Amino acid sequence: MIATLQGDSEAESGAFRLSKPWRPGTVMEYSYLMSSGFTDNTPQGGKRLRRWQKKAVVAAAAEAKKRKLSDEQVKLLEFSFMRERKLECRRKESLAVELGLDPKQVAVWFQNRRARWKSRKMEEEYLRLKSENEEAVVEKCQLEKEVLKLKERLSKTEEEISRLSIGISGDQKDVRALESSSSSLSTVNHEVVAEDINAVDWQEYFIDFMYSNYWIGWGDDFHGM
DNA sequence: TTGTGTTTTACGACCTCC
């Protein structure tokens, strides 16, 4: 890739060769060219470039300012980037030699590539979170619908309970009435039974019997037993 | 052809690590 800047026509110019190897497409070299005595404008003590030279230099400068890497170069850089996103010095040098680029260019390419990779990754992350959020919103809607349905059911059930409880309370009156009558009846019965029991209470009966039939005249001693 | 938006290359400022 190392080249010498030559005129469109060697015949016209003789030779315009730089004393140093010139890499087309580097600002540094253009600056070097300008600083080493040549000028692309009216000379102020410098050697004036001929028209073709100026044209070449301006073109070179334009090219230098921005030189798109070839597909092959980009492919190799991409391959290298896939293997390792960081660029250690030795790898940078060897890539630069392999691609015919400045190590600086390789470094810059890696810096920019990392930036692109990061921004794409962030975009992916953003899309993933957005999609998760959308799913969550849909789920929330479904749950809210479900809650509404359940509330509706609950309200209906409560109405039904309330309706039934009114009916039950009417029945309860009958039941209570029945219970109260039956209890009074049973009280009567109990009293009857009690009376019966009292009536047959043998002690009472026995005492009464003895008093009335045998113990008359036994004196008070018997009661003193 | 031209206006416009996007991508790519390059650089400066600043930061971190050894």
Next chain:
DNA sequence: GGAGGTCGTAAAACACAA
């Protein structure tokens, strides 16, 4: 302090619709 990183930005290159 130097090397190498990120970040923000300029500007060329490129794509594409009007």
